[in-house]
Amino acid sequence: MSTTPTVLLVHGAFADAGSWAGVIEELQSDGIPVIAPPNPLRGLASDAAYIASLASQIDGPVVLVGHSYGGAVITVAGAAENVVGLVYVAAYVLQEGESLGELQGRFPLSPLVSNLKQWTYPVPGGDPAVEVTIAEDAFPAVFAADVPTEVTKVLAATQRPLAAGAFEETAPVAAWQTKPSWALVAGADQAINPEVERFGAKRAGATIVESEGASHAVAVSRPMEVADLIREAVRATS
Template identity: 50%
Template sequence: MHPHNRVTVRIAALLTALVAVAGPALFGTSHAVAAHPAGQKPTIVLVHGAFADGSSWTPVIERLQRRGFAAVAVANPLRGVLSDADALDARLAGIDGPVVLVGHSYGGAVITNVKARSPKIKALVYVAAFAPAEGEAAAELAAKYPGSTLGETLAPVPLPDGSNDLYIKPSLFRQQFAADVPARQAAVMASTQRPIRDAALGEASGKPAWASIPSWFVLAGADKNIPLPAQKFMAERGGSRATVTVKGASHAVAVSRPETVVKLIVRAAG
């Protein structure tokens, strides 16, 4: 074969290979994004609340993984409802496929304000959590019914902007937050707790995601942070598809009763 013809054949082969790999994108031709496989399991995105961190979801994540679910425990900044929701939105942008959002405590207010609502978010699961309506604040909902003893256990740490970081006093942590968790485990939780900025608890919520996304609720029967009547009120108002009340459970119900929490998450995942 003439050398010129051999070069022509090689160029043609190279172009064919490039088209096969890059397809229309190589030449700027628009194309549809591939649909997610039918029946694809959603990623379970878990949002912790105040006085906790991502490790508080460990027993839940272990059980979800055994059931074949991918799970992500988001680091919630605990600085302000809307800014924390923005941080969650940014994290969700990097997750492919459908998502079930799970919020504990103040984390419920954060998932309520998520902006990436549809079609990525399949369901919302509230675990002993706030589910505020527009204009409501977490502190307002906690005080709506008697029973919360959180205020008297808090230790404020002043911040440069005039607000405060709030911790639960370690000596009171177990009785307030995790009464049904083994003492040694509760002591570790007390030592690793992340503070919440006081302004976050008083910040008004935006338009609620639960108004347009199906929701499920786990209620902690012996919760000293969010009284059970307040949890019931929010579940009913939020149109809960299924509500499970765990008798005797502390605010740390995801740690003490993870199997119950996981069963409802799986149910919400469809």
Template identity: 60%
Template sequence: MSRSDSPTVVLVHGAFADASSFARVIPGLIARGLDVVAPAVPNRSLLGDSAYIASVVRQIPGPVVLVGHSYGGAVITVAGVEDNVRGLVYLAGYALEEGESLGELQGGFPDSDLAAALVHTSFPIEGSAAPGTEVSVQIEKFPSLFAADVDPRLASVLAVSQRPLAAQTFSEKAPKAAWKTKRSWGVVATADRTINPDVERYGYQRAGMTTVEVDSSHLVMLAHPERVIQLIEEAVRATAAD
């Protein structure tokens, strides 16, 4: 498979994180000769974030494999309907059904430990007199809930550099579900304390994904980068042959 024939890998981070959460995956993908893009997701609305990632995808010449972690899974579910997207990879992520919200998918299962550790703060919305509300994780609880098997020094940095998620995101419904028409793969993080692993399993099974389970915290791409790289490479090879 030549580099020119290979899909570009677009890495979409989730809530409470940024593109640096793929720092241990990106070098491995590049070493395998893959083109990689890791954009910053605004984390302000599911529809707006999906539209932004879709705009990034449209400007990439050739095919794309979208990789979404956590909330990024919801984003790629919507953005993945772009014509040049060949495959979807979910990392401890939300695979929404068309017309379903994050809150609705999570509501069918017991809460994870994260629910009791969320912090709500306000932020200004340009052109609006009323502020918006965003959600983050209590700094002292972030390492154990999000990154229990990540280097504690790195986890402490991640805890104080969170990218919050606007609260409205939990109630917005996905207008499309790309997994209905695109091949998809999913990683269940079985030791996840941020998303109930059964939420991940349910979404993946419903979508008919190729699924693997990894004994990992929520940040599976930092805790087990080689396993994540292998799965992304599998998706790249499979979709390059399409």
């Protein structure tokens, strides 16, 4: 069994696992084992259960890394026994019993909220449920202002929707209460108010780094900065 933790990268809403490509390349160059599975984006409880199940099937310790909504997911999934650390990247850091909506509601809303587009998807045995994406014309400014235009167009076209109900689900557990955490705050984030990121990270007692001028897509625009923080977490938990 390896003593070097496996890094499990959890993407957030409006993105997919490919958004970690630059970070993965950095970690692999150091010989750090890493996987980046799809996050279903169907609800906090079910998404966290999926990620926790994956983590528990990895031999040896695991460091969970969550971007954006993925931060809420790892807060819950991090309760898995072999998870030894949590890294939040421009992410929500929930308290036990708190929802995304409640945490956001403590601070001025970001431009994301007024630029969401609603869709519906079928639910077996029930009425269609609502999911949201970012309006394509608003996507560059809201999500990825420091990413090249040609890349941003692809990100906007390939974004994955988040079930609207995820905003109201509460976290049944906050794994940071018993496990060490690190957090990167994206200083120019227009999707999550940076104050939301700072507040949650400070409340969790996380080791915090600020990425001044970084957009919400900091893992795409500044993969080395993100990887450096993950390396720190891996070294501390090895």
